[in-house]
Amino acid sequence: MNKTRIVAIVGPTAVGKSQLALELAVRINAEIISADSMQVYRYLDIGTAKPTPDEQKKVKHHLIDILYPDEEFSAALFRQEAGEAISNVDGQGKVAIVAGGTGLYIKALTGGLFKGPGADQELRRVLKKKAVLAGNDCLYRELSELDPVTAARLHPNDSSRIIRAIEVCRLTKKPLSEYHEKHSFKDSPFDTFKIGLYIDRQDIYSRIEKRVDRMIAIGLVDEVKCLLDMGYTRDLNSMQGLGYKQITGYLLGEFSLDEAMLQVKQGTKKYAKRQMTWFRADPEINWYGYPYDYSRIIQKTKEFLEA
Structure with a gap:
Protein backbone atom coordinates (compact mmCIF):
# COMPACT_ATOMS: atom_id res chain seq x y z
CA MET A 1 0.00 0.00 0.00
CA ASN A 2 1.32 3.44 -0.94
CA LYS A 3 1.98 5.68 2.02
CA THR A 4 0.69 9.25 2.15
CA ARG A 5 3.54 11.65 1.47
CA ILE A 6 3.95 14.50 3.90
CA VAL A 7 6.54 17.19 4.61
CA ALA A 8 7.97 17.96 8.06
CA ILE A 9 9.82 21.16 8.92
CA VAL A 10 11.83 20.93 12.14
CA GLY A 11 14.51 22.78 14.05
CA PRO A 12 15.01 24.84 17.21
CA THR A 13 12.78 27.68 18.32
CA ALA A 14 13.14 31.03 16.47
CA VAL A 15 14.92 29.40 13.52
CA GLY A 16 12.25 30.30 10.95
CA LYS A 17 10.12 27.15 10.62
CA SER A 18 6.81 28.98 10.45
CA GLN A 19 7.97 31.37 7.72
CA LEU A 20 9.26 28.51 5.57
CA ALA A 21 6.08 26.51 6.15
CA LEU A 22 3.95 29.42 4.93
CA GLU A 23 6.09 30.02 1.85
CA LEU A 24 6.25 26.32 0.99
CA ALA A 25 2.52 25.82 1.56
CA VAL A 26 1.66 28.50 -0.98
CA ARG A 27 4.03 26.98 -3.55
CA ILE A 28 2.90 23.34 -3.27
CA ASN A 29 -0.81 23.76 -2.42
CA ALA A 30 -0.47 22.61 1.18
CA GLU A 31 -1.99 23.09 4.61
CA ILE A 32 0.02 23.35 7.81
CA ILE A 33 -0.23 21.10 10.86
CA SER A 34 1.35 22.61 13.96
CA ALA A 35 3.68 20.29 15.86
CA ASP A 36 3.99 22.62 18.83
CA SER A 37 2.91 21.38 22.26
CA MET A 38 1.86 24.89 23.37
CA GLN A 39 0.06 26.22 20.30
CA VAL A 40 -2.76 23.72 20.89
CA TYR A 41 -3.98 25.95 23.74
CA ARG A 42 -6.51 28.74 23.35
CA TYR A 43 -5.56 32.16 24.79
CA LEU A 44 -1.82 31.34 24.72
CA ASP A 45 -0.94 33.39 21.66
CA ILE A 46 1.98 35.75 22.20
CA GLY A 47 4.15 33.47 24.32
CA THR A 48 3.76 30.57 21.88
CA ALA A 49 4.54 32.67 18.78
CA LYS A 50 1.28 31.41 17.32
CA PRO A 51 0.63 32.20 13.63
CA THR A 52 -1.22 35.49 13.26
CA PRO A 53 -4.85 35.62 12.06
CA ASP A 54 -3.60 36.92 8.69
CA GLU A 55 -1.17 34.01 8.37
CA GLN A 56 -3.91 31.55 9.25
CA LYS A 57 -6.13 33.12 6.59
CA LYS A 58 -3.34 32.85 4.02
CA VAL A 59 -2.83 29.13 4.69
CA LYS A 60 -5.09 26.86 6.71
CA HIS A 61 -3.49 25.66 9.97
CA HIS A 62 -4.46 22.61 12.02
CA LEU A 63 -3.96 21.73 15.72
CA ILE A 64 -3.99 25.34 16.87
CA ASP A 65 -6.44 26.50 19.56
CA ILE A 66 -7.97 23.04 19.98
CA LEU A 67 -7.80 22.86 23.79
CA TYR A 68 -8.43 25.03 26.83
CA PRO A 69 -5.40 25.71 29.06
CA ASP A 70 -6.58 23.29 31.76
CA GLU A 71 -6.80 20.33 29.36
CA GLU A 72 -4.08 17.71 28.88
CA PHE A 73 -2.29 16.92 25.62
CA SER A 74 0.27 14.25 24.75
CA ALA A 75 2.32 12.79 21.92
CA ALA A 76 -0.24 10.00 21.55
CA LEU A 77 -3.09 12.51 21.21
CA PHE A 78 -1.02 14.54 18.78
CA ARG A 79 -0.43 11.48 16.63
CA GLN A 80 -4.15 10.78 16.56
CA GLU A 81 -5.23 14.37 15.84
CA ALA A 82 -2.47 15.00 13.31
CA GLY A 83 -3.23 11.73 11.55
CA GLU A 84 -6.87 12.73 11.13
CA ALA A 85 -5.87 16.18 9.87
CA ILE A 86 -3.44 14.68 7.35
CA SER A 87 -6.14 12.33 6.09
CA ASN A 88 -8.50 15.28 5.57
CA VAL A 89 -5.83 17.35 3.81
CA ASP A 90 -4.81 14.43 1.59
CA GLY A 91 -8.47 13.81 0.76
CA GLN A 92 -8.67 17.32 -0.69
CA GLY A 93 -5.73 16.60 -2.97
CA LYS A 94 -3.42 18.80 -0.92
CA VAL A 95 -0.13 18.22 0.87
CA ALA A 96 0.24 18.30 4.66
CA ILE A 97 3.20 20.23 6.06
CA VAL A 98 3.91 19.33 9.68
CA ALA A 99 5.89 22.18 11.22
CA GLY A 100 7.12 22.59 14.77
CA GLY A 101 9.84 22.10 17.31
CA THR A 102 8.32 19.46 19.60
CA GLY A 103 10.55 16.58 18.57
CA LEU A 104 8.58 13.88 20.36
CA TYR A 105 5.46 14.83 18.41
CA ILE A 106 7.29 14.55 15.09
CA LYS A 107 8.73 11.20 16.16
CA ALA A 108 5.34 9.92 17.30
CA LEU A 109 3.77 10.84 13.97
CA THR A 110 6.50 9.63 11.63
CA GLY A 111 7.80 6.64 13.57
CA GLY A 112 5.22 5.51 16.09
CA LEU A 113 5.27 5.44 19.88
CA PHE A 114 6.66 3.13 22.51
CA LYS A 115 3.70 1.36 24.09
CA GLY A 116 4.63 1.34 27.75
CA PRO A 117 2.74 0.31 30.87
CA GLY A 118 -0.68 1.79 31.53
CA ALA A 119 -1.06 4.83 33.73
CA ASP A 120 -0.92 4.37 37.50
CA HIS A 183 11.91 0.51 19.58
CA SER A 184 12.46 0.69 15.81
CA PHE A 185 10.05 3.66 15.48
CA LYS A 186 9.11 2.72 11.93
CA ASP A 187 5.40 2.28 12.56
CA SER A 188 4.08 5.07 10.36
CA PRO A 189 1.55 5.28 7.53
CA PHE A 190 3.44 8.27 6.10
CA ASP A 191 6.36 8.75 3.75
CA THR A 192 7.98 11.88 5.14
CA PHE A 193 10.38 14.42 3.65
CA LYS A 194 12.05 16.00 6.67
CA ILE A 195 13.48 19.50 6.35
CA GLY A 196 15.71 20.74 9.17
CA LEU A 197 16.67 24.39 9.63
CA TYR A 198 19.70 25.53 11.58
CA ILE A 199 21.46 28.78 12.39
CA ASP A 200 24.76 29.50 14.12
CA ARG A 201 24.32 29.22 17.89
CA GLN A 202 25.09 32.86 18.67
CA ASP A 203 22.70 33.99 15.95
CA ILE A 204 19.89 31.82 17.30
CA TYR A 205 20.56 33.17 20.79
CA SER A 206 20.33 36.72 19.43
CA ARG A 207 17.03 35.87 17.73
CA ILE A 208 15.69 34.43 20.98
CA GLU A 209 16.58 37.58 22.92
CA LYS A 210 14.87 39.79 20.34
CA ARG A 211 11.83 37.51 20.26
CA VAL A 212 11.39 37.67 24.04
CA ASP A 213 11.78 41.47 24.01
CA ARG A 214 9.12 41.68 21.30
CA MET A 215 6.75 39.37 23.18
CA ILE A 216 6.92 41.67 26.18
CA ALA A 217 6.48 44.74 23.97
CA ILE A 218 3.32 43.41 22.30
CA GLY A 219 1.61 42.31 25.50
CA LEU A 220 2.79 39.00 27.00
CA VAL A 221 2.36 40.33 30.55
CA ASP A 222 -1.28 41.25 29.86
CA GLU A 223 -1.85 37.87 28.20
CA VAL A 224 -0.63 36.01 31.29
CA LYS A 225 -2.62 38.31 33.59
CA CYS A 226 -5.78 37.52 31.61
CA LEU A 227 -5.11 33.80 31.94
CA LEU A 228 -4.71 34.12 35.71
CA ASP A 229 -7.84 36.27 35.92
CA MET A 230 -9.76 33.55 34.05
CA GLY A 231 -8.79 31.11 36.79
CA TYR A 232 -6.02 29.20 35.06
CA THR A 233 -3.50 28.38 37.78
CA ARG A 234 0.27 28.24 37.61
CA ASP A 235 0.40 24.46 38.22
CA LEU A 236 -1.22 23.66 34.84
CA ASN A 237 1.07 22.23 32.17
CA SER A 238 0.12 25.08 29.85
CA MET A 239 1.07 27.67 32.46
CA GLN A 240 4.43 25.96 33.04
CA GLY A 241 5.48 26.81 29.49
CA LEU A 242 8.40 29.13 28.82
CA GLY A 243 7.28 32.71 29.30
CA TYR A 244 4.06 31.86 31.09
CA LYS A 245 5.74 30.42 34.18
CA GLN A 246 8.19 33.30 34.54
CA ILE A 247 5.68 36.09 33.89
CA THR A 248 3.33 34.46 36.40
CA GLY A 249 6.13 34.69 38.96
CA TYR A 250 6.56 38.37 38.15
CA LEU A 251 2.81 39.06 38.47
CA LEU A 252 2.75 37.30 41.83
CA GLY A 253 5.58 39.52 43.07
CA GLU A 254 8.26 36.85 43.22
CA PHE A 255 10.76 38.77 41.08
CA SER A 256 11.07 41.79 38.79
CA LEU A 257 10.05 41.92 35.14
CA ASP A 258 13.71 42.19 34.14
CA GLU A 259 14.49 39.01 36.08
CA ALA A 260 11.50 37.24 34.53
CA MET A 261 12.66 38.23 31.04
CA LEU A 262 16.18 37.04 31.80
CA GLN A 263 14.82 33.68 32.95
CA VAL A 264 12.71 33.34 29.80
CA LYS A 265 15.71 34.10 27.58
CA GLN A 266 17.99 31.68 29.42
CA GLY A 267 15.36 28.95 29.49
CA THR A 268 14.58 29.35 25.80
CA LYS A 269 18.27 29.14 24.88
CA LYS A 270 18.61 25.90 26.82
CA TYR A 271 15.46 24.58 25.17
CA ALA A 272 16.83 25.41 21.70
CA LYS A 273 20.02 23.53 22.53
CA ARG A 274 18.03 20.45 23.58
CA GLN A 275 15.94 20.67 20.42
CA MET A 276 19.05 20.61 18.24
CA THR A 277 20.45 17.65 20.18
CA TRP A 278 17.18 15.79 19.58
CA PHE A 279 16.90 16.57 15.86
CA ARG A 280 20.58 15.95 15.11
CA ALA A 281 20.02 12.34 16.16
CA ASP A 282 17.57 11.82 13.27
CA PRO A 283 19.47 10.68 10.14
CA GLU A 284 16.40 11.24 7.93
CA ILE A 285 16.49 15.03 8.26
CA ASN A 286 17.73 17.06 5.28
CA TRP A 287 19.50 20.06 6.82
CA TYR A 288 19.57 23.59 5.43
CA GLY A 289 21.65 26.37 6.97
CA TYR A 290 20.92 30.08 7.17
CA PRO A 291 20.51 32.02 4.91
CA TYR A 292 17.98 29.52 3.61
CA ASP A 293 17.80 28.83 -0.11
CA TYR A 294 14.01 28.73 -0.41
CA SER A 295 14.10 27.91 -4.12
CA ARG A 296 16.29 24.85 -3.51
CA ILE A 297 14.13 23.67 -0.60
CA ILE A 298 10.98 24.06 -2.70
CA GLN A 299 12.61 22.22 -5.61
CA LYS A 300 13.71 19.29 -3.43
CA THR A 301 10.26 19.11 -1.85
CA LYS A 302 8.57 18.99 -5.25
CA GLU A 303 10.97 16.27 -6.39
CA PHE A 304 10.03 14.19 -3.34
CA LEU A 305 6.31 14.67 -3.88
CA GLU A 306 6.47 13.91 -7.61
CA ALA A 307 8.82 10.92 -7.45
Missing part, protein backbone atom coordinates in the same frame (compact mmCIF):
# COMPACT_ATOMS: atom_id res chain seq x y z
CA GLN A 121 -3.32 7.09 38.62
CA GLU A 122 -2.35 6.86 42.30
CA LEU A 123 1.35 7.19 41.49
CA ARG A 124 0.61 10.14 39.21
CA ARG A 125 -1.42 11.79 41.96
CA VAL A 126 1.50 11.42 44.38
CA LEU A 127 4.01 12.78 41.87
CA LYS A 128 1.79 15.74 40.93
CA LYS A 129 1.37 16.59 44.61
CA LYS A 130 5.14 16.37 45.04
CA ALA A 131 5.58 18.82 42.15
CA VAL A 132 3.15 21.28 43.74
CA LEU A 133 4.76 21.07 47.19
CA ALA A 134 8.44 20.80 46.27
CA GLY A 135 8.52 22.16 42.71
CA ASN A 136 9.15 20.62 39.31
CA ASP A 137 12.89 20.69 39.98
CA CYS A 138 12.39 18.00 42.60
CA LEU A 139 10.79 15.66 40.05
CA TYR A 140 13.43 16.52 37.47
CA ARG A 141 16.22 15.60 39.90
CA GLU A 142 14.52 12.27 40.59
CA LEU A 143 14.27 11.53 36.87
CA SER A 144 17.90 12.56 36.38
CA GLU A 145 18.89 9.85 38.85
CA LEU A 146 16.53 7.21 37.43
CA ASP A 147 16.99 7.95 33.72
CA PRO A 148 19.59 10.64 32.92
CA VAL A 149 19.23 10.08 29.15
CA THR A 150 15.52 10.92 29.16
CA ALA A 151 16.04 13.77 31.63
CA ALA A 152 18.60 15.35 29.29
CA ARG A 153 16.05 15.68 26.48
CA LEU A 154 13.17 17.01 28.61
CA HIS A 155 12.62 20.53 29.88
CA PRO A 156 12.71 20.68 33.71
CA ASN A 157 9.23 22.28 33.64
CA ASP A 158 7.71 19.58 31.40
CA SER A 159 6.00 17.95 34.36
CA SER A 160 3.67 15.65 32.41
CA ARG A 161 6.49 13.95 30.48
CA ILE A 162 8.74 13.87 33.53
CA ILE A 163 5.97 12.18 35.53
CA ARG A 164 5.40 9.66 32.72
CA ALA A 165 9.12 8.85 32.55
CA ILE A 166 9.31 8.35 36.32
CA GLU A 167 6.16 6.23 36.13
CA VAL A 168 7.73 3.92 33.52
CA CYS A 169 10.92 3.62 35.59
CA ARG A 170 9.07 2.76 38.78
CA LEU A 171 6.56 0.36 37.21
CA THR A 172 8.95 -1.55 34.94
CA LYS A 173 12.24 -1.08 36.81
CA LYS A 174 13.76 0.02 33.50
CA PRO A 175 14.43 3.55 32.18
CA LEU A 176 12.20 4.91 29.43
CA SER A 177 15.31 5.60 27.33
CA GLU A 178 16.04 1.86 27.22
CA TYR A 179 12.63 1.15 25.72
CA HIS A 180 13.08 3.95 23.19
CA GLU A 181 16.46 2.54 22.20
CA LYS A 182 14.92 -0.89 21.47
